[in-house]
Amino acid sequence: MNAYLDRVLREVHEQNPAEPEFLQAVEEVFASLEPVINKHPEYESLALLERITEPERTIIFRIVWEDDKGITHVNRGYRIQFNSAIGPYKGGLRFDPAVDLSILKCLGFEQTFKNSLTSLPIGGAKGGSDFDPHGKSDHEIMRFCQAYMTELCRHIGPDTDVPAGDIGVGSREIGYLYGQYKRITGGFRNGALTGKGIAYGGSLLRPEASGYGAAYYIREVLKHFGESIRGKTVALSGYGNVTWGTARKITDLGGKVVTISGRDGYVYDPEGISTPEKIAYLLEMRAMPVRGVKLYADRFGAEFHPEERPWQVKADICIPCAVQNEVSLADAMNIVNNGTKYYFEASNMSTEPDAMTYLREHGLIIGPAKAVNAGGVAVSALEMAQNSQRLSWTADEVDDKLKHIMSSIVENSVQAAQKYGLGYNLIDGANIAAFEKVAEAMRAQGLV
Numbered sequence: 063m064n065a066y067l068d069r070v071l072r073e074v075h076e077q078n079p080a081e082p083e084f085l086q087a088v089e090e091v092f093a094s095l096e097p098v099i100n101k102h103p104e105y106e107s108l109a110l111l112e113r114i115t116e117p118e119r120t121i122i123f124r125i126v127w128e129d130d131k132g133i134t135h136v137n138r139g140y141r142i143q144f145n146s147a148i149g150p151y152k153g154g155l156r157f158d159p160a161v162d163l164s165i166l167k168c169l170g171f172e173q174t175f176k177n178s179l180t181s182l183p184i185g186g187a188k189g190g191s192d193f194d195p196h197g198k199s200d201h202e203i204m205r206f207c208q209a210y211m212t213e214l215c216r217h218i219g220p221d222t223d224v225p226a227g228d229i230g231v232g233s234r235e236i237g238y239l240y241g242q243y244k245r246i247t248g249g250f251r252n253g254a255l256t257g258k259g260i261a262y263g264g265s266l267l268r269p270e271a272s273g274y275g276a277a278y279y280i281r282e283v284l285k286h287f288g289e290s291i292r293g294k295t296v297a298l299s300g301y302g303n304v305t306w307g308t309a310r311k312i313t314d315l316g317g318k319v320v321t322i323s324g325r326d327g328y329v330y331d332p333e334g335i336s337t338p339e340k341i342a343y344l345l346e347m348r349a350m351p352v353r354g355v356k357l358y359a360d361r362f363g364a365e366f367h368p369e370e371r372p373w374q375v376k377a378d379i380c381i382p383c384a385v386q387n388e389v390s391l392a393d394a395m396n397i398v399n400n401g402t403k404y405y406f407e408a409s410n411m412s413t414e415p416d417a418m419t420y421l422r423e424h425g426l427i428i429g430p431a432k433a434v435n436a437g438g439v440a441v442s443a444l445e446m447a448q449n450s451q452r453l454s455w456t457a458d459e460v461d462d463k464l465k466h467i468m469s470s471i472v473e474n475s476v477q478a479a480q481k482y483g484l485g486y487n488l489i490d491g492a493n494i495a496a497f498e499k500v501a502e503a504m505r506a507q508g509l510v
């Protein structure tokens with residue numbers, strides 16, 4: 063490895079020893095940057111890598127809220143404002159008991175590069191809380207969101223930092239968060255959050271955008287190999303927003319989605335998770351008190367495999383859509399043994415490093431998360447644009463822009479890889495294209 067990259071990687075390890083996910087994300091990006099750093103030795107005197115791996119601001123705060131029985135709870139809230147070189151901080155909020163500083167720094171770092179790839183003017187951020195929304199009443203969710211926003215409101219705004227949803231934060235939570243933001247700050251600055259309901263400034267297609275974008279990205283890549291989604295068998299994991307949108311668009315484009323998964327196991331539906339009723343059921347399951355996908359198997363007579371992951375099922379295309387590090391080396395071996403040709407990460411950092419190495423060594427065509435799932439945040443940026451204009455675009459307008467953004471992400475990644483003689487390499491290409499834009503903006507803005 064280039065000596066400068068090597069030194070900064072060591073320093074990042076020394077400074078953040080207890081943050082494995084963050085270190086994994088930095089290593090993954092640095093592994094692609096050697097040719098760029100060789101070409102730009104001046105980045106060392108600008109401390110560019112030291113700066114790009116250090117969040118501009120990390121906000122950690124106490125959240126106090128009362129449940130329906132009057133019992134007081136304390137959770138930890140976070141917002142990592144990672145990089146604002148190319149636009150206001152932008153990225154989702156995650157409410158999940160697994161949330162900690164390492165996961166959010168990992169996601170904030172990734173978001174910086176993902177947002178750069180969209181070609182829209184958005185910097186990188188991530189936030190959330192270790193609050194578990196599962197099993198909470200609507201009123202408890204509202205009180206928690208209000209308590210969270212009471213602190214966060216002083217750090218965000220349409221031109222500074224624009225949060226959105228992620229795991230555990232959907233349109234209901236965004237509604238409560240925006241209501242509290244408006245109440246405290248005054249004025250109707252709805253560009254301060256995205257993923258809003260249509261009635262108060264949300265964008266059409268924002269809920270579908272991560273999944274639709276993933277399908278458009280996949281369509282472009284397959285086109286390069288003279289193939290199409292039509293007739294392909296597709297394995298998905300998860301059953302949340304990304305899985306739902308991906309299943310819908312893959313089905314529209316003629317593919318057959320045969321698996322979904324939850325914390326309880328996976329469902330194999332050889333008939334295809336393809337009718338509007340089945341796809342709508344994914345949304346219904348999320349609202350149920352029982353967690354997991356067994357409900358789907360019971361309802362539609364599909365196979366349920368408890369405690370297992372869907373990667374044992376033979377599929378032409380595998381698309382993890384659930385959570386970071388959901389694909390292990392054993393899963394990667396199953397995927398290779400099944401003869402799968404295409405692997406696209408739709409969840410952020412879906413793949414453990416040794417699993418990724420294995421998939422790459424076995425010649426799969428791989429699309430990395432920061433490119434594949436960038437459609438979600440891209441439509442968030444389109445929502446910001448509509449809010450600034452005080453106009454709403456039609457679903458077709460948004461969809462056309464999303465298609466264009468996703469194909470330009472593929473094109474820019476391929477061009478960046480080819481510029482450095484790396485061939486059709488979507489992983490290194492995405493990291494390089496994303497890094498070059500952020501690095502150039504940081505260089506131009508001086509030592510800040």
Ligand code: GLU
Pocket residue numbers: 152153154155176224225226227228229256410435436438439440442
């Ligand atoms: N949470 C989504 C992501 O990981 C969307 C973020 C946003 O729309 O700001 O990209």
